[in-house]
Amino acid sequence: MLSPDFVILTAVAYVGLLFLLAWASDARARQGRDGFLRSPLVYTLSISVYCTSWTFYGAVGTAARDGLEFMAIYMGPTLVFVGWWFILRKLLRIGHSQRITSIADFLSSRYGKSSRLAVLVTVIAVIAITPYIALQLKAITTSIQVISTADGRGRLAGLDDAGLGLAVAIGMAMFTILFGTRNVDAREQHLGVVAAIAFEAIVKFLALVAVGLFVVFGLSEGPAQIYARAAEAGFQIHEQQPFGSRWVTVLFLSACAVICLPRQFQITVVENANEDHLRTAGWAFPAYLLLMSLFTLPIAFYGLATMPAGSNPDMFVLTLPMAAGQNGLALFAFIGGFSSATSMIIVASIALSIMVSNHIVLPLALRVTDNLAESGAQGIARLLLTSRRISIAVILLLGFTYFWLTGESGALAPIGLISFAGVAQFLPALLAALYWRGASVGGALTGMALGFMTWAWTLFLPSFATSNVAIAALLAEGPWGIAMLRPQALFGMTGYDPLVHSMFWSMFFNTAALVGVSLASRRSALERVQAGIFVDIFASAPRGSIQRSASAEDLFVLAERVLGWRRAQALFEAADLPRGSAGRGVAVPSDFVTRLERELASSIGGASAHILLSKVVEGDTLSLEEVMLIAGETLQVISHSNELEKKSRELHQTAMQLQEANSKLHALHRQKDDFLSQVSHEVRTPMTSIRSISEILMKQRDLAEPQRDRFVGLIHQESVRLTRLLDEILDLSALEHGGRDWENGPIDAAAALERALDVCDALARQRQIRVTRDCVPGPVVVAGHADRLCQVFINIIANAVAHNRARAPEVLVRARVTAGDYVVEIADNGTGIAREFRHAIFDKFVRIGPQDTADSALPGLGLGLNISHTIVRKLQGRIELVEGPLPGACFRIVLPLMAAQSAVATGAAS
Amino acid sequence: MAQPERPRPDEDHRRKDAAFVLPVFGVLLLPPFVNLFTQERLIFGLPLEVVYLFTVWVALVAGALMLSRRVAPPDHGPD
Numbered sequence: 001m002l003s004p005d006f007v008i009l010t011a012v013a014y015v016g017l018l019f020l021l022a023w024a025s026d027a028r029a030r031q032g033r034d035g036f037l038r039s040p041l042v043y044t045l046s047i048s049v050y051c052t053s054w055t056f057y058g059a060v061g062t063a064a065r066d067g068l069e070f071m072a073i074y075m076g077p078t079l080v081f082v083g084w085w086f087i088l089r090k091l092l093r094i095g096h097s098q099r100i101t102s103i104a105d106f107l108s109s110r111y112g113k114s115s116r117l118a119v120l121v122t123v124i125a126v127i128a129i130t131p132y133i134a135l136q137l138k139a140i141t142t143s144i145q146v147i148s149t150a151d152g153r154g155r156l157a158g159l160d161d162a163g164l165g166l167a168v169a170i171g172m173a174m175f176t177i178l179f180g181t182r183n184v185d186a187r188e189q190h191l192g193v194v195a196a197i198a199f200e201a202i203v204k205f206l207a208l209v210a211v212g213l214f215v216v217f218g219l220s221e222g223p224a225q226i227y228a229r230a231a232e233a234g235f236q237i238h239e240q241q242p243f244g245s246r247w248v249t250v251l252f253l254s255a256c257a258v259i260c261l262p263r264q265f266q267i268t269v270v271e272n273a274n275e276d277h278l279r280t281a282g283w284a285f286p287a288y289l290l291l292m293s294l295f296t297l298p299i300a301f302y303g304l305a306t307m308p309a310g311s312n313p314d315m316f317v318l319t320l321p322m323a324a325g326q327n328g329l330a331l332f333a334f335i336g337g338f339s340s341a342t343s344m345i346i347v348a349s350i351a352l353s354i355m356v357s358n359h360i361v362l363p364l365a366l367r368v369t370d371n372l373a374e375s376g377a378q379g380i381a382r383l384l385l386t387s388r389r390i391s392i393a394v395i396l397l398l399g400f401t402y403f404w405l406t407g408e409s410g411a412l413a414p415i416g417l418i419s420f421a422g423v424a425q426f427l428p429a430l431l432a433a434l435y436w437r438g439a440s441v442g443g444a445l446t447g448m449a450l451g452f453m454t455w456a457w458t459l460f461l462p463s464f465a466t467s468n469v470a471i472a473a474l475l476a477e478g479p480w481g482i483a484m485l486r487p488q489a490l491f492g493m494t495g496y497d498p499l500v501h502s503m504f505w506s507m508f509f510n511t512a513a514l515v516g517v518s519l520a521s522r523r524s525a526l527e528r529v530q531a532g533i534f535v536d537i538f539a540s541a542p543r544g545s546i547q548r549s550a551s552a553e554d555l556f557v558l559a560e561r562v563l564g565w566r567r568a569q570a571l572f573e574a575a576d577l578p579r580g581s582a583g584r585g586v587a588v589p590s591d592f593v594t595r596l597e598r599e600l601a602s603s604i605g606g607a608s609a610h611i612l613l614s615k616v617v618e619g620d621t622l623s624l625e626e627v628m629l630i631a632g633e634t635l636q637v638i639s640h641s642n643e644l645e646k647k648s649r650e651l652h653q654t655a656m657q658l659q660e661a662n663s664k665l666h667a668l669h670r671q672k673d674d675f676l677s678q679v680s681h682e683v684r685t686p687m688t689s690i691r692s693i694s695e696i697l698m699k700q701r702d703l704a705e706p707q708r709d710r711f712v713g714l715i716h717q718e719s720v721r722l723t724r725l726l727d728e729i730l731d732l733s734a735l736e737h738g739g740r741d742w743e744n745g746p747i748d749a750a751a752a753l754e755r756a757l758d759v760c761d762a763l764a765r766q767r768q769i770r771v772t773r774d775c776v777p778g779p780v781v782v783a784g785h786a787d788r789l790c791q792v793f794i795n796i797i798a799n800a801v802a803h804n805r806a807r808a809p810e811v812l813v814r815a816r817v818t819a820g821d822y823v824v825e826i827a828d829n830g831t832g833i834a835r836e837f838r839h840a841i842f843d844k845f846v847r848i849g850p851q852d853t854a855d856s857a858l859p860g861l862g863l864g865l866n867i868s869h870t871i872v873r874k875l876q877g878r879i880e881l882v883e884g885p886l887p888g889a890c891f892r893i894v895l896p897l898m899a900a901q902s903a904v905a906t907g908a909a910s
Numbered sequence: 911m912a913q914p915e916r917p918r919p920d921e922d923h924r925r926k927d928a929a930f931v932l933p934v935f936g937v938l939l940l941p942p943f944v945n946l947f948t949q950e951r952l953i954f955g956l957p958l959e960v961v962y963l964f965t966v967w968v969a970l971v972a973g974a975l976m977l978s979r980r981v982a983p984p985d986h987g988p989d
Contacts, residue, residue, distance in 0.1 A: 224955025
């Protein structure tokens with residue numbers, strides 16, 4: 001057998017080896033050769049800090065007592081890691097981008113950097129982990145006792161269980177303080193520790209597998225024989241009861257624990273170097289758990305079958321090799337168990353001490369003194385390290401106290417499950433942090449507090465029942481005899497396993513309060529910002545839109561106090577900012593403040609960094625509220641102005657239409673006015689002459705007969721002209737408003753042209769104008785009105801004749817049939833029409849050139865061309881002014897042929 | 911050596927979906943399903959339920975191993 005001295009010496013030597021390893025790793029990392037230390041393999045191995053002495057010793061005990069339940073404790077984490085894409089990937093991404101230092105920091109950052117939440121999480125974590133640490137102390141104490149019992153107690157003779165436990169706790173505390181808080185710069189990535197943990201993972205794995213192989217193949221011939229022998233010895237090798245609520249609860253709890261346990265969070269999220277390592281850990285960690293569990297059942301059944309009745313199944317891993325006389329293997333197994341316990345204690349107490357110092361001690365110190373940053377060199381760094389060392393000691397002391405109070409009657413596994421159930425209270429808030437934007441700090445606080453209280457009442461408190469009569473009585477009768485409040489039968493719920501009962505009620509209250517209070521409360525601006533960053537971490541890069549400013553000098557002093565001179569220097573140098581007194585009054589850009597806050601947060605946690613910075617930086621929280629308010633208002637204004645813009649666009653369009661209509665109306669009005677004034681002018685001229693002549697006739701009765709006749713003739717002439725004018729106006733108005741029935745029938749256009757030429761012949765003769773005809777012979781059938789068409793021809797030919805001032809006046813009339821059209825051109829060799837009048841030639845009352853109404857037989861009224869134009873349009877044709885064969889004007893009248901028209905009509909119909 | 915061919919986007923998406931589905935196979939570990947195997951029978955001298963649970967476990971690990979090789983790294987995959 002082994003002497004206690006030797007065992008203890010071995011343990012100390014092993015611890016020394018760990019120290020060496022951590023020191024060497026840190027040295028390597030400082031030289032920049034940390035590639036291997038940041039590899040997926042080391043990451044995976046360090047995650048297996050999940051396997052503590054509970055796994056190493058306790059799993060066999062569970063298997064011996066409760067059958068397959070131990071598997072649930074490893075299958076929960078298996079599911080979480082196999083599904084790493086879901087939760088872990090998001091946790092890691094947020095952890096990296098927000099420089100998260102612990103689960104308390106994570107939750108408080110998400111819920112608006114709330115200090116209160118960080119404190120609550122820290123308190124819950126410390127209390128919930130206490131049983132777990134007690135478990136490790138108990139395992140180490142028991143294993144030391146077991147391995148050295150046969151040789152008498154030697155040096156340990158003077159120590160009882162509690163004394164040995166205290167000694168172990170003190171040793172562990174010193175070890176962890178020396179081990180975990182060497183780093184003066186207080187940064188939360190501990191490469192040396194991670195390397196040591198990975199090494200311990202290998203040691204415990206090899207030790208357990210060695211014992212397993214020895215038991216299965218050394219002591220017996222394969223697992224089947226072990227089962228057969230156990231069955232022979234009268235042990236049940238099958239599950240006694242179907243898998244039920246307890247199985248499901250343990251599965252759920254272990255899945256929660258692998259995320260929510262502070263040490264798992266520390267290793268998985270905070271110490272992670274590269275998100276991509278999850279890819280490996282996603283299968284390698286479950287595989288590690290699988291291999292660790294492979295030999296549990298054979299060891300348990302072999303132990304049950306061969307060991308004397310009443311021996312502790314938790315220690316089979318140790319006692320079986322000892323019983324077989326394999327001292328070396330037993331020592332190796334002891335070291336394996338020792339290493340699984342130490343790795344848990346190291347990481348858990350480091351993680352908890354970080355939480356305590358960052359979220360409780362530092363905020364308290366900041367509250368007590370306003371100028372902590374100026375209180376001597378490295379004030380904050382020293383405060384942090386001191387508080388961490390003290391909290392490690394306190395945490396281990398608490399663990400010991402629990403161990404001492406609960407006695408050592410209980411098995412290992414139930415103690416661990418109490419811790420699991422405690423940290424599982426973080427899960428609802430954590431999941432809400434990742435996926436529910438609406439979760440508020442009030443909801444998280446209430447839910448966690450209620451869940452924690454329920455857990456404490458229904459699970460934590462009853463664990464003291466074996467050693468405390470008062471608590472045992474409370475369990476049996478309830479407080480003040482109220483049976484409804486009995487811790488293990490809350491509200492009369494009986495018949496369930498205490499763990500299931502506790503989990504049901506705590507999760508029920510926790511989740512209900514989280515959801516209810518969140519829905520009922522308003523979130524602050526900072527909460528909304530943080531919720532957006534957390535929930536949408538994959539959607540887009542977080543924007544630092546909050547403007548903050550501070551002087552470089554103040555910031556440097558602050559950074560130096562927290563991060564140390566070297567890192568502060570590097571940080572400021574990288575940003576090209578002046579330091580020391582040179583930085584006085586130099587404004588620092590907002591994004592640098594954000595970066596500095598993250599750096600600070602990586603040392604002291606988000607909430608504390610926030611408090612510290614807000615003392616130096618102007619316009620942080622307050623202006624953030626304002627900014628959010630402004631942003632909210634701006635959003636409203638934007639939506640309003642969008643609406644306004646739309647309205648105004650519509651209005652603008654309407655206005656444009658109105659304007660158009662208005663201008664049209666104006667034009668029409670002007671046209672009407674013009675028309676009226678022109679008509680009255682036209683009417684006035686003959687009227688004036690008629691009036692003046694008739695006045696002469698009335699006053700001078702003795703006028704000579706010929707003169708009198710001339711006057712009467714003039715009156716007649718003028719009244720004829722007047723009548724003609726009025727006729728034409730009537731005609732025009734009839735044409736324009738379609739008042740007169742208009743029917744297009746088949747007519748002979750050539751005949752109409754002949755007729756017009758005949759009518760004008762006399763006039764042409766009178767003015768000695770040569771009219772040349774060049775016309776196709778009829779009939780040319782067009783759709784129209786013969787008289788009207790004739791009127792158009794007469795009008796234009798008469799114009800050509802009447803206004804021709806050439807010395808050898810000449811009019812050329814050409815008519816021809818082109819493809820589908822009858823084209824008539826009437827050209828003259830007169831002065832033509834000036835360019836500026838061409839566009840207005842068909843308007844009403846347009847007259848060109850000197851008017852000489854008196855001596856023209858057909859004085860122009862300015863309506864002729866307008867009437868012609870209107871008529872031709874009614875005949876589906878067109879009239880236009882073109883360049884003609886003669887120097888003067890040339891009017892071209894184009895009329896569609898009847899045959900072509902009907903062809904078009906049928907073409908369109910078919 | 912030839913570079914491995916970049917998986918097509920839809921193929922990539924399918925694998926990502928598989929990454930989501932894998933943990934759903936955890937229902938195989940839950941009652942009532944798992945109780946189908948508590949029949950007091952021995953397979954190669956081992957209890958059936960033990961063999962079953964370890965088989966599911968191995969299958970989960972193997973599935974995760976295969977997926978981790980095939981799902982595009984987060985740097986390249988669309989998030």
